[in-house]
Amino acid sequence: GENVEQHPSTLSVQEGDSAVIKCTYSDSASNYFPWYKQELGKRPQLIIDIRSNVGEKKDQRIAVTLNKTAKHFSLHITETQPEDSAVYFCAATLVSGGYNKLIFGAGTRLAVHP
Amino acid sequence: SQTIHQWPATLVQPVGSPLSLECTVEGTSNPNLYWYRQAAGRGLQLLFYSVGIGQISSEVPQNLSASRPQDRQFILSSKKLLLSDSGFYLCAWRVMGAGHYGYTFGSGTRLTVV
Numbered sequence: 688g689e690n691v692e693q694h695p696s697t698l699s700v701q702e703g704d705s706a707v708i709k710c711t712y713s714d715s716a717s718n719y720f721p722w723y724k725q726e727l728g729k730r731p732q733l734i735i736d737i738r739s740n741v742g743e744k745k746d747q748r749i750a751v752t753l754n755k756t757a758k759h760f761s762l763h764i765t766e767t768q769p770e771d772s773a774v775y776f777c778a779a780t781l782v783s784g785g786y787n788k789l790i791f792g793a794g795t796r797l798a799v800h801p
Numbered sequence: 802s803q804t805i806h807q808w809p810a811t812l813v814q815p816v817g818s819p820l821s822l823e824c825t826v827e828g829t830s831n832p833n834l835y836w837y838r839q840a841a842g843r844g845l846q847l848l849f850y851s852v853g854i855g856q857i858s859s860e861v862p863q864n865l866s867a868s869r870p871q872d873r874q875f876i877l878s879s880k881k882l883l884l885s886d887s888g889f890y891l892c893a894w895r896v897m898g899a900g901h902y903g904y905t906f907g908s909g910t911r912l913t914v915v
Contacts, residue, residue, distance in 0.1 A: 721904070728911075729909075730907065730908050731845070733905070776845065786833075786852060786858065788835075788850060789835070789847070789904050791837075791844050791846075
């Protein structure tokens with residue numbers, strides 16, 4: 688089955704710095720890689736995603752890169768702001784037997800200090 | 802519009818009591834539906850998924866069960882709760898359509914077993 692590893696588990700940066708979170712996945716059949724942001728006590732919210740036929744995608748201050756050969760993908764946040772503080776989850780979608788399943792990494796707690 | 806509803810928001814139940822959590826979606830038909838659990842400070846664990854009425858797949862053996870009595874209704878149940886069943890339970894559905902591949906989460910149920 689699919690296994691998603693996420694690093695680091697915690698990340699502390701100064702406001703305005705960049706933050707990078709990295710994930711690896713195990714199943715080469717995975718074809719969709721979303722990133723979710725979860726604020727305390729709330730549901731995870733999709734912030735950006737990438738499909739396996741694309742190497743990089745950017746949306747304002749956030750970007751995601753995918754290396755299919757190495758089976759890893761990363762989230763990049765530039766010019767971080769205090770409101771970026773949250774837990775971020777990467778995920779990989781695996782289609783198995785006609786069923787689509789989303790497997791999550793363990794999460795990264797990002798703290799942005801003013 | 803497509804929306805997902807989940808209730809109750811919070812629940813405190815004694816050990817050994819039954820459980821029933823409900824999730825419904827609106828604005829779509831034949832959605833893929835999922836139940837995830839998040840233990841305190843941890844990642845999201847896939848518990849069950851369903852691709853249609855009466856079709857349930859279990860990801861991990863446990864004290865819980867799921868049912869899908871109607872196309873847009875997904876229910877998580879237990880006959881006798883354990884302390885280890887405490888957590889944040891999230892229902893999710895897979896958005897289907899051109900250019901959309903992500904999962905959208907309900908607002909979650911925070912279950913405390915005492």
